Amino acid sequence: MNNLTIGQMAKCNGISTQTLRLYDKMGLLKPCIRNSETDYRYYDLRQSACLDMIQYMKTLGISLKEIKRILDEQDIDVITAMLQKRLSEIDRQIHDLNVTKGAIRNMASGLHTYRSIPVQNTVVWETLPARLIHSYPICEDFSTKGNNYFEAVLREVRSDLISRKIPVSYFCNVGTTIHLDDFARRNYMSNRVFIWADKYTAGILPAETIPGGSYLCVYFENYRRETEHREKLHAFAAGVGYRFVGDFVCESISEFPIFQKAERNSFIKIQIAVEKNT
Amino acid sequence: MNNLTIGQMAKCNGISTQTLRLYDKMGLLKPCIRNSETDYRYYDLRQSACLDMIQYMKTLGISLKEIKRILDEQDIDVITAMLQKRLSEIDRQIHDLNVTKGAIRNMASGLHTYRSIPVQNTVVWETLPARLIHSYPICEDFSTKGNNYFEAVLREVRSDLISRKIPVSYFCNVGTTIHLDDFARRNYMSNRVFIWADKYTAGILPAETIPGGSYLCVYFENYRRETEHREKLHAFAAGVGYRFVGDFVCESISEFPIFQKAERNSFIKIQIAVEKNT
């Protein structure tokens, strides 16, 4: 009958000639006729049915190798099993994409906070809601042991998250706390590193609560200035007659290695719960 | 201070040495020290911060090239714009995955029907619900013009679907109808090709209804036997005193180019609405 050249067949099916040649080479779809002198390929329009099937399986996310296997084996059980497998893969992909969406929103909101914060390097008073965290107990003075040591601790936390299959994005807003009494005595010994909890991580790690209430906070941009700003909290509280009623919290709102590749550079918010002296 | 070899740095960050070398070559992260004699790379643990950022952006689905651009440009606006773009990409991906899920379920149910259908090549009586379709008017007698001609029509439908950004999966269960009067007169002229409508396609193409009711149906496996089975419908209806009250519908339930690469090979259900003669 009227056979089609590779170009015509490609046009009819909305694919490229290269793709048809690839399918031929892979054994997915051979042209029904091959001119033995010129090596030209000639297709029957009815072979489009096979191309339809291939394209369809491709939209299901099946690899060409698997498609070939399916076309070769001709077993409905194999197809059914493959469809089920693909279905659960898709569910996982959708789940992952939703997690990623959360991570992106989180990063965007950190950047937004950074740009819209009115005052940096100054004590501000905020009412904060109760928040959930997952914490890793430690007992280190980062201000004397140094930034390098902090990184080492972070590496351990990160490994733990990965081993628990928690997306690394949760690692992007890490915080530390200092026990109330230690902070009051200016003994700046961090007692835990934490990440924020949400409904997804709550099922994987046990969560603790940072209570809500009145907080004194300072927003600033460099870890090295943490000591300086902690003193501001002390001075402010003393000045207005507040006392500390909760652990000191140091929270990384946004990371900026973009501005300094050599070491961690965060936009930081330190905070401590206070009450009026009675 | 204490610098790390590429292997130690890789281990700390849970990535391979090859990946670190790649990042170096791409300019994403250069080791802080390079021995000019041995070319050995030495990293500072604090450079992990940059790796964290890279890994984080990777989980957002950003390409290494883009990540490099972001690290180089150091512009928060660029980052924010990128995050927004990525967010809408993800929404589209989730949408597409849901469409794919529907397509897989559809294929699986076709295969299931094929395997669980009790009787093939025999007239059965079914009560069918009303169904929505999108149709392409034609005026062709495939039984004389041939299978090849049918393919040509299908190619046009397919192109139209693609141009309207309807997933090709909808093309996988295509059907044809013959007008009631033509069928009754044994004038087997197809008046339309259709695909099934759903909530997704309904917003893109105008939908028509195939009415519900009592149908005489035949399930069979080869297009070539359609004429033969149409006669069975005529004979059965005449035998039990039914008359045709709706268009003849030929529906492809499942495609099997797997069993015959040279041409279309479907599991087919033909059906026509009937009522008892009064």
Place this chain on the structure above:
DNA sequence: CTTGACATTATAGTTGCTATAAGGTTTATG
């Protein structure tokens, strides 16, 4: 009979790695 459109093969490029080869360096052990 030439011209332009089409066909052929072979090769390289895309992405973000991983794997391997062939060779040099460091460190630990006997």
Place this chain on the structure above:
DNA sequence: CATAAACCTTATAGCAACTATAATGTCAAG
């Protein structure tokens, strides 16, 4: 101190599903 194990270096190829290009051969129309 010699040697081996463990590490480092560069360069190259492989993955998947194409796309792009080059160099060459064939076909149909004017």
